Amino acid sequence: MKTYIEVEPGVELYVEEHGAGDALVFIPGFTFTTEVFSRQVNYFSKTYRTIVIDPRSHGRSTMTVHGNDYVTHGTDLKKVLQEMNIENPTLIGWSFGCLTVWEYIRQFGTKGIKGQVLIDMPPKSLSLNENRDWVEGKIDDMAAAYTNYLRHPKGQRDFISAYANGVMVQRDLTNDELAWLVEQSLTTPYYIAANLFSSGLFSDYREESESGSKQIPTLYVVAEHWSSTARPYLNKLAPKAEVDVLGGHMMFWEHPGRFNTLLETFLHKQT
Structure with missing residues (x-):
C-alpha cells in the first residue's frame, strides 16, 4: 500500500506499507527516500508489517520551507504512527534518520516502542574532542561542506557524489548506481538540504541515546571505517545497547544479506 499522511x-x-505482523518502521537519512530500503522491504515484508517513510521535504513527500529540522521530524513520525495505527513498532533509522528516532524519544518517550535500530549515526555530530569522541566529522570539514557545497544545486550534486563514493560503500559504484544515489538526494532542493544539514549537525541526543538503550532493546550498526572509535564510545554511553560493525555508511544496501541477518537476529531476541 502506498499512501500520504497529512502531518x-x-x-x-x-508512506509505503508492505506485509503483516509486528511493525518495522524504516526512516531514511539526509535527503534520501524510501527507495534505499528496497532490499529490506523485500525481505522483511514476508514476515513483518514493514513501513517506509519519505520524511518531510524528501522524495515524494511535500516540499516545504517549514519544519525542516529534526524536532519537527520527530513530531511528524508520531503523527504517522497514530494515523496508521502502528502499535509497538521497532523504529529503524539510518544516518540522520536516527535523529528522528531520538527526537521521538525526547518528545514522547519509549512507551509503545518495541525496540530501536540506529544505523551509523553518532548521537552528537560535532565535538571539541573530535579526536576522542565519535563524531560525524571535524568541525572545519563540516563547516566547509555547508559553506562550499550546500549553497547551490551543483554543490549538492558534488557533495553527495563524493560522499557516496568515499563513505557510503566500500567498492566502486557503477555510473548508474551513482546517478541513482545523486538523484535520490536531489529530490530535496539544496536550500532545504542546507537547513537539514545544519539542524542535524547541531543536534545533541546523547541523553536519548543513553536513556533509550536502557528502556528498550537497542541495536547500533556502525560502519567499519570509524568502528574503532564508535564502539568504545557507545559501550560507555549506551552500555546496554548491542553494537555490530558492517561495511560502509550504506551497508544495508551494499551488503543486504549480512545486514538483514543482523537485523533479523536482533528482532528475534525481542520475541
Missing part, C-alpha cells in the same frame, strides 16, 4: 495542513508524508 499538518498542506504537508503530507509519503
